[in-house]
Amino acid sequence: MIEYFKTQHLIEEMISDRIVPGINYAFIKQDQVFSSTVGFASLLPNLTQLSPFALYDLASLTKVLGTTNVFLKLKQEGKINFSEPLSEFLPEFNDNRVRLFHLLTHTSGIRGWIENRDQLPAPELLLAIEHLPVTSEFETKMRYADTNFILLGLVLEKIYHKPVQEVIDQQILKPTHLAEITFNPDPKKCIPTALMPNGEILQGIVHDPKARILGQDCGSAGMFASLPALIAMAKGYLGLDEEILGLNPDTVADLFNIKTPDNVHPRSWGWDLRFDPVDKHPLIYHTGFTGTFMILDRLNQSGLIVLTNRIHPSGHNHVFLAMREHIINTFLKENVYKS
Numbered sequence: 001m002i003e004y005f006k007t008q009h010l011i012e013e014m015i016s017d018r019i020v021p022g023i024n025y026a027f028i029k030q031d032q033v034f035s036s037t038v039g040f041a042s043l044l045p046n047l048t049q050l051s052p053f054a055l056y057d058l059a060s061l062t063k064v065l066g067t068t069n070v071f072l073k074l075k076q077e078g079k080i081n082f083s084e085p086l087s088e089f090l091p092e093f094n095d096n097r098v099r100l101f102h103l104l105t106h107t108s109g110i111r112g113w114i115e116n117r118d119q120l121p122a123p124e125l126l127l128a129i130e131h132l133p134v135t136s137e138f139e140t141k142m143r144y145a146d147t148n149f150i151l152l153g154l155v156l157e158k159i160y161h162k163p164v165q166e167v168i169d170q171q172i173l174k175p176t177h178l179a180e181i182t183f184n185p186d187p188k189k190c191i192p193t194a195l196m197p198n199g200e201i202l203q204g205i206v207h208d209p210k211a212r213i214l215g216q217d218c219g220s221a222g223m224f225a226s227l228p229a230l231i232a233m234a235k236g237y238l239g240l241d242e243e244i245l246g247l248n249p250d251t252v253a254d255l256f257n258i259k260t261p262d263n264v265h266p267r268s269w270g271w272d273l274r275f276d277p278v279d280k281h282p283l284i285y286h287t288g289f290t291g292t293f294m295i296l297d298r299l300n301q302s303g304l305i306v307l308t309n310r311i312h313p314s315g316h317n318h319v320f321l322a323m324r325e326h327i328i329n330t331f332l333k334e335n336v337y338k339s
Helices: 005-016 061-076 100-104 122-130 146-160 164-176 209-217 227-237 249-254 318-336
Strands: 022-029 032-042 272-275 282-288 292-297 302-308
Touching: 005 022, 005 032, 005 302, 005 318, 022 227, 032 227, 061 100, 061 146, 061 164, 061 249, 061 282, 061 292, 100 146, 122 146, 122 209, 146 164, 146 209, 164 209, 164 227, 227 292, 227 302, 272 318, 282 318, 292 318, 302 318
Parallel strands: none
Antiparallel strands: 022 032, 022 302, 272 282, 282 292, 292 302
């Protein structure tokens, strides 16, 4: 039986407390799935009903469901081992200390302000990112940044000689046969996101400004998906479907291990990690700025996926962030007793 009653209550409380307009969510436990749809798809310009099959802007879940999986596939095939210098692929980047594994774990130390970032054309934005400095945080601090995965996307473009989103589509998405996970969604099936200054509501258009500028060259955001599609992919990470991800079981199982040094915030390849409160085994976890998140426990073959739109109609929604943390911590506690 799937019994995450406290977690479920907190999720649905976000509707009654008007923190978000609507939510599609699912619990997975071995061969069981419980999913639910509550609330509305949009508040502006009209109040619209929420479909269980609606597509959400996944934002940074693109990093782990797309870009990371291409790298895992390359490593599995023996074509790279993550110790390669970034400069081997991008000579414009002139610090040979930074390796692919630094980017995958957000320990590269690459930081810097890009003036007028959201107004730059794509070539200038990419050039600016390739010339960002490596700071004293290199290898000593985990600082999550889109920059790392934009650079990883450029690495994939050098390897495949195609735009990174095309690479992800061909290498990861199409083999799943899941039509409802895509970089090119039907806007009518998508949940509206933010209200723009010009009065436009983004729908079927990626919310992240960098992703809008870079288009197919962005490896950090841009993917849209429905809840059923994410449930199908989640089963691959949980060991319930060994075909869906196109990765062998050892490769997937290795994701549930710490890849950062002992004195640095624990992360895996791409994924953040959370830990079981009793025996401390790792769970993979990731969020998206738009209000999407998922946490998966391979040992217990259980997980939680939440898709919502915390930036509709306004992006200033910090209450959601606190509630998300409460939901994750409650799930971890309830998950212990479902082992």
